[in-house]
Amino acid sequence: MTDAHLPAAGTPLTGLRFSKGHGTGNDFVLVADPDGAHIITPEQVAGLCDRHRGIGGDGLIRAVRSQHVPEGLALLADHPDAEWFMDYRNGDGSLSEMCGNGVRVFVHFLIEQGLVVLHPGHSLTIGTRGGVKVVARTDNGYMVDMGPWEFIFPEQAAERGMDSIVETSGVDVARPGLSVSMGNPHTVVALPTLDELAAANLTTAPEVAPLPPHGTNVEFAVPAEPLVSDGVGYITMRVHERGVGETLSCGTGACAAAVATRFWAGDDAPDVWAVDVPGGTVRVRFFPGPDGREHVELSGPAVIVADGVLA
Structure with a gap:
């Protein structure tokens, strides 16, 4: 068990137990x-998520009963x-609608x-700001019904297969992007090679024009060659997350x-996909929803690595 010291603004949280997952x-x-x-507060979140002065994390998750949160209370009806x-x-303290990896870790935390x-x-x-999500436990992780997807700019997507231009440090020319909502916003850019994917500098936010109304996460995806093997599509991805920076994985981003x-x-593309990210592999499946x-559907592992008390 470890202690973590917070900046002065976070002292009211002294004695609060935490986990890292x-x-x-x-x-x-x-x-x-x-x-x-x-x-x-956002300042406390940023302090906790600071990798040098806090515990460190891409974000903070508070487990609270839905009746005590306005957004949760609205869902209970x-x-x-x-x-x-x-x-x-997010790690900078800003609110986020949903996190596909986070909801798996959240459920694992509730169990632990x-x-x-x-x-x-x-x-x-589970209630989230992106609506309710149904999380099933499997023998080796968790499987989440992420709900329906939709294009953020549907007319442009249907007409041109893209809706924006994305400029990224390390990528030689601006590339077309396609913006997808998974309850939170994403803009996906296809790159031709893994070398080009590795060269992308994601320490700064890519510039997306037009930018979706609430900002966007940006995914860079390289299709495998061949794209489909044994009925499964394969892609490799890196992501710059809104309010965080580059992360080792993004569940909603993998779906997008x-x-x-x-x-x-x-039309012949498969319904099952394996998405390789720097932190591992997640599985994405498309299926007809009850609505x-x-x-x-997003599947992958969840791990709790440490427990502690805020000092």
Whole structure:
């Protein structure tokens, strides 16, 4: 067990227990606040997520019962089984609608903390700012119904297969992008080779024009050659996350990259995709949802690596 010292602004959190977890390298600080007793400021989040002066993480997740969060309370009217709400903040303290790796780690955290019981083959409904998500436990991880996807600029996507231009340090010329909403915004850029993917400098945010209304995460995807093997599509991806920077993985980003690549590949493209990210591999599957729309399922591991107390 470790202690973490916070900046002066974070001293009201003294004594609060925390865990550190990750999903394919996308890492989070997690705190349990079932009754909504703590208001964690953006400055405190940034301090906790600082990799040199805090605990370090791509974001912070607060586990709170939905009834204690306005967004969660609104969801309970139609989803009374969504007892728990994933209050997710980016590493800079800004709010985020949803995180595909984070929701898997969140459910694993609830189990580890004894707040829920979830056996393999069973599922749990979770509230998020991106709507409710159903998370099923598998023998080696978690499987999430991420809900329906949609194009952010549908007319441009249908007409041209792209909707924006993306300029990125390390990439020789601006490239076309396709913007996809997975409950949060993404702009996907296809690159031809792994060498070009490796050369992209994601320490600074790519410039996207036009920019989606609430900003965007930017994914750079390289299709495998061949693209499809044994009915599964394969792509390799890096991502610059809004409010964070480059991360080892992004679950919603992997889904968006699969959406865009599948769209570009045409009608014969498969419904199952393996997405390699610097932190590992996640699996994406498309299926008809109960609402009549096409849904995206994300599968991957979740790990808790440490527990501690804020000093």
